[in-house]
Amino acid sequence: MFENLTEKLQRAFKHLRGQGTLTEENIQEAMREIRVALLEADVNLNVVKELIDHIRDKAVGAEVMTALSPSEQVIKIVRDELIALLGKDTARFKFAPQPPTVILMAGLQGSGKTTTTGKLAAWLKKGGHRPILVSVDVYRPAAREQLKVVAKSIDAKIYEGDLKGEQPGSKLVERLANEARREARNFGFDTLIVDTAGRLHVDEELMTEMEQLKKLLNPQEILFVADAMTGQDAVNSAQDFHKRLGLTGVVLTKMDGDARGGAALSIRHVTGQPIKFIGTGEKPDAFEPFHPDRIVGRILGMGDILSLVEKAEATLDKKKSEEFAKKALLGDGFTLEDFRDQLKQIKKLGSMESILKMLPSVGPFAGMQQAASQVDEKQFVRLEAMINSMTPHERRNHDIISGSRRKRIAAGSGTSVQEVNQLLRQYAQMAKMFKSMGKGGLAKQMMRGGMGALGMGRQKFGR
Structure with a gap:
């Protein structure tokens, strides 16, 4: 998804190649091109401004390392700043001292929340955990059925519960969540992943229900699932969810698409919370922890040999x-x-x-x-x-x-x-x-x- 950004950044660095020293003039020209490249990639305006200021401050007057050319020096500075922007280290996943660990999946409708719930369960299984899934989206029967299909495809346990003809609402949501947690404790599942209801936009009813679930379950992780294809809309939604729920991390889906990459570079800075996972395809195993240094390597055209x-x-x-x-x-x-x-x-x-x-x-x-x-x-x-x-x-x-x-x-x-x-x-x-x-x-x-x-x-x- 970073192809266009990579191409434009390479063009900016090209102007510095052949330069004997770093001067304010040639750095200024490179900064203009980098700024345009980031804005065209749909990176948040405030993030771009802060990033460019940091790069310029470090580049102007910087003593060029003997082993690096001026262009390589700027690439190194840009790399370091992008890694700092994305969080430096790979974010850790939190587990409860006493099982089950509860993970609350949040996000808007259509962001890939249910599919991501299954992918996360498959990732946990690979690490030796025993996850159980539950859908508390009582408003759309198709959502509960979809999670059932996803769970079957990865051979994971799902708690379906009996709706007992109850009217969809917060009481039914809380009952299903409580029963699923009891099921996890009784049958030795160490992780409970709760797939919540989504909306087409952020609304009061959705947020109130999520706040009640948080109070009831006291989850170790509240992960916001964001569609990387939606760019700044995903960033704005994540910010709204974080204000009300206190997110612990973000999962970016559809990273294999032709999105411009702005959400990946903006969402952590805006919310203050790390990107913990990325979805890179439709299959259950197309899911990986987010490594800031490796993503920056891809952005700068350095590849990702380790992955x-x-x-x-x-x-x-x-x-x-x-x-x-x-x-x-x-x-x-x-x-x-x-x-x-x-x-x-x-x-x-x-x-x-x-x-x-x-x-x-x-x-x-x-x-x-x-x-x-x-x-x-x-x-x-x-x-x-x-x-x-x-x-x-x-x-x-x-x-x-x-x-x-x-x-x-x-x-x-x-x-x-x-x-x-x-x-x-x-x-x-x-x-x-x-x-x-x-x-x-x-x-x-x-x-x-x-x-x-x-x-x-x-x-x-x-x-």
């Missing part, structure tokens, strides 16, 4: 990866079956666009992010279909695939003979490359390092 490494570690099958490395790099035979298995592994990480966008957009990786949008994801499906249309013997011995066999494979996979030929060429090139790597000793080095190589990468990037 990519963590995603790979959490998603990819370590045993299969090691087996593949042994076969491909140590000369034990890289077959089309192995090629297909690696395609499946890559697909687990998400789209190629999302993977490549975590790489830096400067230096040797420049241009990769633009190329990412042109990747045909359906090509992976076609490649897999072609390999599946081969016999096991053909997959293990590609040399026997004659012209007639290629026609059969093309017909079976709904592709053309030309595409089958292209697949076999690509496979042959990869096999040759792996073989040469094995001969050069790189393979043995990688096998010795194993997953430890990732650990070295973490140290290098400051983990």
Whole structure:
């Protein structure tokens, strides 16, 4: 979502490249461009003014570090100030001394609150917790049904409760919340996530109900779910909720969309509360803790290698990866079956666009992010279909695939003979490359390092 902001900031930094020293004149020009870039990204006006003042104060008259050029010096200052704006450290999640920990989900209708409730439950489960969900939106039956579907998709417990024909209102809301907390205590659930009712706008009835729930449940976390696509509207709503409820954190949804990024850069400054999580897609696992330094890295075109490494570690099958490395790099035979298995592994990480966008957009990786949008994801499906249309013997011995066999494979996979030929060429090139790597000793080095190589990468990037 930060592509436009990244591009404009890079343009501002470009003006400083080639400058021998930092002067008030060239800094002033860069500050103008940075200001415009932030305003066009829908960052709050007061936030922009304060941020620019801080950057200018630190840049003007700053002694340029010997290891940095003037442009790099300004980039470092902008990076430090953006990290300070977003909260420096990754926000911690609060748990109750005695379970259950109660989490109250707040937000306007359509912000993705119910989906986020499920994603948070999935994240807690991954961390060894036992969450239970409850919807207290008694005004829209569809909302309660949606949470039920979400809970089933992540195999989480939900307390439905019996409405007993009661009229929708605060008494019914409080009864369901109380019963859900009792259910959590009785059956050993350590976390209760309460999905509350939303409105199309902030109103007195909604706020009063939320205040009553807060008084009743004494939650450890009150998370405001904000749609990043709504920009400053999300910031204003968060400010209103915080005044009445005292939010403990914010969750930004739809961060994978084409929003301009202003909400992410404004919401913490305006509310004073940290962004704790971001939603990056529709799937339950498209949810991650908010790391200010990594987000700033993305904004400045430095990429987010650490998140990519963590995603790979959490998603990819370590045993299969090691087996593949042994076969491909140590000369034990890289077959089309192995090629297909690696395609499946890559697909687990998400789209190629999302993977490549975590790489830096400067230096040797420049241009990769633009190329990412042109990747045909359906090509992976076609490649897999072609390999599946081969016999096991053909997959293990590609040399026997004659012209007639290629026609059969093309017909079976709904592709053309030309595409089958292209697949076999690509496979042959990869096999040759792996073989040469094995001969050069790189393979043995990688096998010795194993997953430890990732650990070295973490140290290098400051983990």
